[in-house]
Amino acid sequence: MRYSVLMSVYRMDDPRYFRQALDSMLQQTVPADEFILVCDGPLTPELDSVIQEYQNDLTVVRLAENRGLGVALNIGMEHCTNDLVARMDSDDISVPDRCEKELRAFEQDDRLAIVSSTIEEFYDITDETTKKRWLPGEHDEIVLFSKRRCPFNHPVVMYRKSAVIAAGGYREEYHRFEDYDLWVRMLDSGAIGRNLSDVLLRMRVSDALYMRRGGKEYAGELLRFHNHLRKTGWISTFVFVTCAVPHAMVCVMPNAIRKAVYKLLRKS
Numbered sequence: 369m370r371y372s373v374l375m376s377v378y379r380m381d382d383p384r385y386f387r388q389a390l391d392s393m394l395q396q397t398v399p400a401d402e403f404i405l406v407c408d409g410p411l412t413p414e415l416d417s418v419i420q421e422y423q424n425d426l427t428v429v430r431l432a433e434n435r436g437l438g439v440a441l442n443i444g445m446e447h448c449t450n451d452l453v454a455r456m457d458s459d460d461i462s463v464p465d466r467c468e469k470e471l472r473a474f475e476q477d478d479r480l481a482i483v484s485s486t487i488e489e490f491y492d493i494t495d496e497t498t499k500k501r502w503l504p505g506e507h508d509e510i511v512l513f514s515k516r517r518c519p520f521n522h523p524v525v526m527y528r529k530s531a532v533i534a535a536g537g538y539r540e541e542y543h544r545f546e547d548y549d550l551w552v553r554m555l556d557s558g559a560i561g562r563n564l565s566d567v568l569l570r571m572r573v574s575d576a577l578y579m580r581r582g583g584k585e586y587a588g589e590l591l592r593f594h595n596h597l598r599k600t601g602w603i604s605t606f607v608f609v610t611c612a613v614p615h616a617m618v619c620v621m622p623n624a625i626r627k628a629v630y631k632l633l634r635k636s
Contacts, residue, residue, distance in 0.1 A: 371452035373393050373456055374404050374444045374448060374455055375403070376405075378440075379410060379415065381415060387418050388461055389457065389461065392461045396464060397468045398467050402427060404448055405427065405429065408439075429447055436543070438538030439540060445532065445533070451530050453527055455526070460570060461572075469485070469564060470526040470568070481527060483525065486500055486502050486565055487567065488567045490572060492573070492574050507560050517611075518548040520561060523571055524568050535554040535557050536550075542593045545590070552602055588616075590612065
């Protein structure tokens with residue numbers, strides 16, 4: 369089966385991590401026949417230098433200004449010529465047989481529209497593995513899980529471009545929740561998903577990650593998105609009060625406490 373890789377990069381990305389991410393996708397046991405890289409606004413000379421090194425392996429799409437991840441991915445998807453698209457972030461590391469295993473899932477069940485997997489988190493400085501982010505595997509479990517938390521691990525998803533477009537693609541309305549918003553719309557429209565139990569990606573984390581997932585602004589965006597899910601009927605008022613509101617309260621806690629709570633949500 370043929371597939372495309374879709375990645376976005378912007379000026380704040382680390383060139384070292386960017387190179388590792390590129391290598392991990394270019395060295396897959398089943399390689400992609402195209403790699404779409406969206407430069408979300410002007411980049412640093414160091415990042416441009418990395419792109420120059422890999423120019424023969426990439427189709428580079430440059431945006432004049434930073435538009436945000438959702439817009440960048442929508443634009444990049446327009447350049448993907450295959451229906452199956454493997455997402456990849458610019459600072460994570462895919463295991464060598466990630467795409468082979470995801471493709472096998474699509475081959476075994478042609479109803480599937482989206483596949484993700486377990487991911488392993490590691491500290492960017494020490495390379496120390498911290499936690500694994502497990503998700504329910506089968507479709508009915510995934511739908512139920514989506515009422516409370518994001519049902520797919522975005523950095524490791526492979527999806528059908530046609531199903532993403534049919535659901536309306538990534539939207540800008542819910543900043544920082546563009547992926548969750550897309551998954552719910554896909555599931556609501558009848559798209560079938562699966563999460564593989566295998567660890568197919570190592571996700572780089574740092575204290576800065578927990579900082580980005582906190583603060584009054586983030587808490588407000590979280591509540592606005594979950595209130596949208598409540599208004600559309602995807603979640604009940606009970607779930608909003610018992611899940612979204614406590615999560616927002618965690619967001620405004622001191623970073624050390626918030627970090628500890630997030631870790632409790634992962635399995636060792």
